[in-house]
Amino acid sequence: MKIVIDAHAGFCPGVLRAVQKAEKMLAHSGELISLGALIHNPVELQRLQQMGLITRPQEEPLDAERLSDLKDRRVLVRTHGLAAAGHEALRQAGAQVEDATCSTVRRVQTLIAEKDRQGEQIVIIGKKNHAEVIGLAGYSRKPLLIEREADLEGAVFSDRVAVFSQTTFDRDRFFSLAKIIQDRVRHATVHDTTCRHITKRLRRLVDFAASVDVLLLIGGSHSSNSRVLFEACRAVNERSFKIEGVDELDRSWLRPADTVGISGGASTPRWQLEKVRDYLLELSAQ
Ligand code: SF4
Missing domain, CATH: 3.40.1010.20 (4-hydroxy-3-methylbut-2-enyl diphosphate reductase, catalytic domain)
Structure with a gap:
């Protein structure tokens, strides 16, 4: 079995910035609260949670009274951004806001x-x-x-x-x-306000998916862009499969002579792709 990792896969610029920001803040002091899941990738989220990141549900509409427990605590606004009223509610609640809204x-x-x-x-x-x-x-x-x-x-x-x-x-x-x-x-x-990064990724990913026998797309089940990328792969390669990690991989999808391509969504870090590659290498050596 030949295994290839998509050279263009990895975090998109917005997610990279948000994760780096969270890591830096967590390294300085142990607590950081994210309103809603920082990224739609449970595996990466778990790693950040182990560093001290707390995920708090983003109950809309955001209301200063309901957010009063956030007074003087550090709150990270994720890449998705917040409505102006949400920012105002956090300000009134006295939270220390760090904004990771994607540009x-x-x-x-x-x-x-x-x-x-x-x-x-x-x-x-x-x-x-x-x-x-x-x-x-x-x-x-x-x-x-x-x-x-x-x-x-x-x-x-x-x-x-x-x-x-x-x-x-x-x-x-x-x-x-x-x-x-x-x-x-x-x-x-x-106004075409779809993300240019995703459009470019999509084009490259379609070529990559068409060049391999099996395509494994690693991404969170709630990730909107992973779903869009996966559907595009499926259209050019019917042996495309979307998984969150190796636990969901079904060995019957693979044949010994296959070239297997590994790629991921905008919130899938490269280490997760490498983990799948290492698992497949072990599998093919058995
Ligand atoms: S818009 Fe979304 S997908 Fe595009 S760079 Fe920003 S966070 Fe990433």
Whole structure:
């Protein structure tokens, strides 16, 4: 069996920055609280938790009274970002906030706030319950959230609409939903706010998946971008499998003469890919 790790896999810039920030803060003093899971990768999260990271559920809407136990404690805002009201609630609660919002997400928040001020109706295409989408929605007075075609049926649009995407939403699906809106609205401006890093990764990953017999995509089950990347792999290589770690690997997927490619989502560190590679090396030596 030949085993190859995707040269372009590893943390995306936003997740890398957030994890490095958390590691640095934890090294200085033992406690750091993350509102919601810092990254959608339970294995990596466990490593950070062992260093002292505490995950606290992000109960929306964030409310200063409910957050009062965070007074004078260090709180990390994750890559998905928070609505402006969420930042204000943390400030009122007296938390010491460290902001790890990805710069790409922050740019979308700023643009949404600007278009909202200019009187455009804000439409966000993405997963309605995703923390990033909830955060983005908080920069508009009356946002319309669209996840699938059915959401468009009863939707009421104004004359001037600005359409945005969740950064990790499937780009083709975004454009197809945005097109339906453009056909219905006189002045609809479509802002492609999908993450460029993910788009580039997707292109390279598709080539990689097509070049191997079996593709193993390592990623958290709640990771939106891992799901998007995996579906793209499946489209070019039906022997593509998505797992969180070696415990989920089924040996019947593999044949001795296979070339096995290992890749991961934006929140999968390289050490996790190397762990899967080492396991496969042991397996093929048996
Ligand atoms: S996937 Fe893109 S938008 Fe999301 S954290 Fe990574 S770099 Fe930022």
